[in-house]
Amino acid sequence: MIEVNALTKRYGEVTAVADVSFRCEPGTVTGFLGPNGAGKSTTLRMICGLTPPTSGDARVLGVPYRRIANPGRHVGVMLDASAQHPGRTGRETLALAARLLGVDAGRAEEMLRKVGLPENAVRRRVGGYSLGMRQRLGIAQALLGDPRVLILDEPANGLDPEGIHWMRTLLRDFADRGGTVLLSSHLLREVEAVADRFVVIAGGRIVAQGTRGELLSAREETFVRGLEPGGLETALAEAGLDARRSGPDGFRVRAGAEAVGRAAAKAGAVLLELRPAGDGGLEELFLSLTAPPKEPREPKENAS
Numbered sequence: 001m002i003e004v005n006a007l008t009k010r011y012g013e014v015t016a017v018a019d020v021s022f023r024c025e026p027g028t029v030t031g032f033l034g035p036n037g038a039g040k041s042t043t044l045r046m047i048c049g050l051t052p053p054t055s056g057d058a059r060v061l062g063v064p065y066r067r068i069a070n071p072g073r074h075v076g077v078m079l080d081a082s083a084q085h086p087g088r089t090g091r092e093t094l095a096l097a098a099r100l101l102g103v104d105a106g107r108a109e110e111m112l113r114k115v116g117l118p119e120n121a122v123r124r125r126v127g128g129y130s131l132g133m134r135q136r137l138g139i140a141q142a143l144l145g146d147p148r149v150l151i152l153d154e155p156a157n158g159l160d161p162e163g164i165h166w167m168r169t170l171l172r173d174f175a176d177r178g179g180t181v182l183l184s185s186h187l188l189r190e191v192e193a194v195a196d197r198f199v200v201i202a203g204g205r206i207v208a209q210g211t212r213g214e215l216l217s218a219r220e221e222t223f224v225r226g227l228e229p230g231g232l233e234t235a236l237a238e239a240g241l242d243a244r245r246s247g248p249d250g251f252r253v254r255a256g257a258e259a260v261g262r263a264a265a266k267a268g269a270v271l272l273e274l275r276p277a278g279d280g281g282l283e284e285l286f287l288s289l290t291a292p293p294k295e296p297r298e299p300k301e302n303a304s
């Protein structure tokens, strides 16, 4: 279980994370999604006690992370796969971590096999590893203490498609056995297939959270097409509706059919089509939620 309550982090004038709250339940994988610079790493660092929050708090297994004795036995963390000592071999890295955690060396060997690092790789220095190999070693390290919670920052970075598939299976299996997984990504497709819930962050704020179904149903959209697209566009704008062009003479409007129909009727616009816009999919939703704010339009010059 992970509980994040109103976490906020400011660096001088920059608010990296603003009032972020969410929960991750045992038996589930939560995808923490947002574009570059959205505040994912800062949030994960605050959860793991590495960055002090300006306000708010986070609990892992019911307590602040820093209060957990020998945390690696309870919470597996991988925040930066490149942080491993470049001069040690993969085997030395894991053997040392095993000693620090108080688990036997056999477990380290088992985890190296589990993450699919071949013998010729574990004997090499980490400095010569590809990013994908470092990620696998980082995941082996996170799993070493047989934790109940996994917190992983961009674990799919540098993995090839086979590696991404492997990681999904590993995380799904971990959650299905009762574990709690929180993983961040800036790419929806990396987590879409494995996450039970999504927490979407943009500009430091949570912009949506829920299951796939919850997220999609919360975004009612209507497709509308009129005899005179220009007049319809003005009618929608005057009604304060958020409309985007869709096809040559249609619009996708972020509102229900009734609101759209009423706006058109008020302006006397003749409609040729009015229907639910349908499932644009999670990808489209994610992109629209995390798109940078539109530039304000230039005021039109008065032609007269």
Ligand SMILES: Nc1ncnc2c1ncn2[C@@H]1O[C@H](COP(=O)(O)OP(=O)(O)OP(=O)(O)O)[C@@H](O)[C@H]1O
Residues within 6 Å of the ligand: 011, 014, 015, 016, 017, 034, 035, 036, 037, 038, 039, 040, 041, 042, 043, 186
């Ligand atoms: N130590 C710091 N000092 C000043 N600003 C910071 C610091 N750490 C992060 N920031 C700023 O906070 C914001 C959020 O950064 P963060 O690294 O948490 O985003 P992210 O979602 O993890 O991005 P990415 O996907 O690129 O890793 C960014 O604007 C970043 O520049």
